[in-house]
Amino acid sequence: xxxxxxxxxxxxxxxxxxxxxxxxxxxxxxxxxxxxxxxxxxxxxxxxxxxxxxxxxxxxxxxxxxxxxxxxxxxxxxxxxxxxxxxxxxxxxxxxxxxxxxxxxxxxxxxxxxxxxxxxxxxxxxxxxxxxxxxxxxxxxxxxxxxxxxxxxxxxxxxxxxxxxxxxxxxxxxxxxxxxxxxxxxxxxxxxxxxxxxxxxxxxxxxxxxxxxxxxxxxxxxxxxxxxxxxxxxxxxxxxxxxxxxxxxxxxxxxxxxxxxxxxxxxxxxxxxxxxxxxxxxxxxxxxxxxxxxxxxxxxxxxxxxxxxxxxxxxxxxxxxxxxxxxxxxxxxxxxxxxxxxxxxxxxxxxxxxxxxxxxxxxxxxxxxxxxxxxxxxxxxxxxxxxxxxx
Amino acid sequence: xxxxxxxxxxxxxxxxxxxxxxxxxxxxxxxxxxxxxxxxxxxxxxxxxxxxxxxxxxxxxxxxxxxxxxxxxxxxxxxxxxxxxxxxxxxxxxxxxxxxxxxxxxxxxxxxxxxxxxxxxxxxxxxxxxxxxxxxxxxxxxxxxxxxxxxxxxxxxxxxxxxxxxxxxxxxxxxxxxxxxxxxxxxxxxxxxxxxxxxxxxxxxxxxxxxxxxxxxxxxxxxxxxxxxxxxxxxxxxxxxxxxxxxxxxxxxxxxxxxx
Numbered sequence: 001x002x003x004x005x006x007x008x009x010x011x012x013x014x015x016x017x018x019x020x021x022x023x024x025x026x027x028x029x030x031x032x033x034x035x036x037x038x039x040x041x042x043x044x045x046x047x048x049x050x051x052x053x054x055x056x057x058x059x060x061x062x063x064x065x066x067x068x069x070x071x072x073x074x075x076x077x078x079x080x081x082x083x084x085x086x087x088x089x090x091x092x093x094x095x096x097x098x099x100x101x102x103x104x105x106x107x108x109x110x111x112x113x114x115x116x117x118x119x120x121x122x123x124x125x126x127x128x129x130x131x132x133x134x135x136x137x138x139x140x141x142x143x144x145x146x147x148x149x150x151x152x153x154x155x156x157x158x159x160x161x162x163x164x165x166x167x168x169x170x171x172x173x174x175x176x177x178x179x180x181x182x183x184x185x186x187x188x189x190x191x192x193x194x195x196x197x198x199x200x201x202x203x204x205x206x207x208x209x210x211x212x213x214x215x216x217x218x219x220x221x222x223x224x225x226x227x228x229x230x231x232x233x234x235x236x237x238x239x240x241x242x243x244x245x246x247x248x249x250x251x252x253x254x255x256x257x258x259x260x261x262x263x264x265x266x267x268x269x270x271x272x273x274x275x276x277x278x279x280x281x282x283x284x285x286x287x288x289x290x291x292x293x294x295x296x297x298x299x300x301x302x303x304x305x306x307x308x309x310x311x312x313x314x315x316x317x318x319x320x321x322x323x324x325x326x327x328x329x330x331x332x333x334x335x336x337x338x339x340x341x342x343x344x345x346x347x348x349x350x351x352x353x354x355x356x357x358x359x360x361x362x363x364x365x366x367x368x369x370x371x372x373x374x375x376x377x378x379x380x381x382x383x384x385x386x387x388x389x390x391x
Numbered sequence: 392x393x394x395x396x397x398x399x400x401x402x403x404x405x406x407x408x409x410x411x412x413x414x415x416x417x418x419x420x421x422x423x424x425x426x427x428x429x430x431x432x433x434x435x436x437x438x439x440x441x442x443x444x445x446x447x448x449x450x451x452x453x454x455x456x457x458x459x460x461x462x463x464x465x466x467x468x469x470x471x472x473x474x475x476x477x478x479x480x481x482x483x484x485x486x487x488x489x490x491x492x493x494x495x496x497x498x499x500x501x502x503x504x505x506x507x508x509x510x511x512x513x514x515x516x517x518x519x520x521x522x523x524x525x526x527x528x529x530x531x532x533x534x535x536x537x538x539x540x541x542x543x544x545x546x547x548x549x550x551x552x553x554x555x556x557x558x559x560x561x562x563x564x565x566x567x568x569x570x571x572x573x574x575x576x577x578x579x580x581x582x583x584x585x586x587x588x589x590x591x592x593x594x595x596x597x598x599x600x601x602x603x604x605x606x607x608x609x610x611x612x613x614x615x616x617x618x619x620x621x622x623x624x625x626x627x628x629x630x631x632x633x634x635x636x637x638x639x640x641x642x643x644x645x646x647x648x649x650x651x
Binding site: 002003004005007008011013018019021022023025026029030058059060061064072073074078 | 405407409421423425459460463464467579580581582583585586588589
């Protein structure tokens, strides 16, 4: 029987350049050779593979869509495809790259001083320095303007106090981009500060007992009278729009990443369905299974094709935040549904980490919520369509 | 050292191969292509030699647009320049014909070391490297496991022989080496390498440029037909002690399979 693969259904190669295709292939090979065989074990043990930082740095995946300062300067299509391949391995792996590149390197690259760029970006691109992004607080998630972390001008520097929570990479970070209100209480007072690990009063205790993103380090950031020099502030980042702009960068990569997770689940479900026999026939020959596989393939194909279109718009500087919200919202919801479908097709086997689907399903619960919850993105798109603010 | 590395694009390992309507080739439409696995190791071996002794690595491929994609990846991995013999006329060519094209494209360059994969993932003739060596008048070793420079004029090479024997010997230059898989961790093309690959020099030849006549390109081997192996369920477990099992197996090979 003649068959057609998911890649053939999507026929993406017609839409991407040789360079973008090579980035996808190299990242795919990295994940296949260095990550997939231990993905379940890392998740079970709640370990992040530190060796992958160096590997991703050597390839140039960290901050890969930034120009100069040791960054590869690739297109946003290439960036998206790389994030997709990383998340085919695990959302934790992609989360590391998203945080490093889009949430930490990006603000330094966009708003940092020349000295800050020279000091941090080349080492972060190589994976020699790890960054994190401190915005969310225990009582300020979807409403970051309500943050209570404060910076106060003090002589020739600043003093920071406050707490950040759910910070990917904070326990292993060398430098944190911390957002705080400077000498005021308004969202417009929000500024970004570069806080290096080891600074007196700074700590980043790990958050344990996660059932999702287990192969990713998540922590708090505690700031107790942290004294920073004048040159620790990102000079050109002013107001809430700055951190939100970082989130838009990350959300873009997340949308692609979720497709990678969905693809991993689809591949697993298809392979399993072909081999699993019930009532004398492979379950792949059952209509109920085929309907689920067809739905998954269709969802993945259409998501991927749409994302490449939006990535091209981003390369042209024409991607609006509404589009990014729609991308993230739709893609992650699609992936979560695909993971649940695949888990179901796998039957009882699907609840073990010997298979990837339950791991992806659990990871995607976090992805559904972080970087703007599904609901927040609904409201952003809704506000755009109606002109009414429903927050 | 002036080093040449020959690569071939083949269908990716998980490609869904379908036999074309003429029964003698595959449907190429819709397949993803990649550098043949052995050739990937050949690129790595060539780059490592250059890194240890200096010089340059030129990558060479024969074929249509698919070949240019392989060339770009090899350049992204670190090769310095490329020779692309642009033709879609040799996809089904036998090893000697391909070797003639390679040798003609390389003959004026005076390469000192030529690396090939020991065989390609698709046709697997295992013969291009020795044929290139013959045509270039170079020495040759096949199934190469390691390569070290010995001064400027020789290489110390380990390679597999029959019966699991491994020979280590010096080979004087020029030499053509057929590289085995699995001998190194093959490097990934870095993103910076991918970005810079497009600006590296490429020399493009047509078959006419190389002055190869139709007679020279006439195949020595033609593919009559291709078939996907039929799945059968005829496995039979042979029981008994080793001597009995061996005796039974030989009898079956003689009387049932009729291959002995």
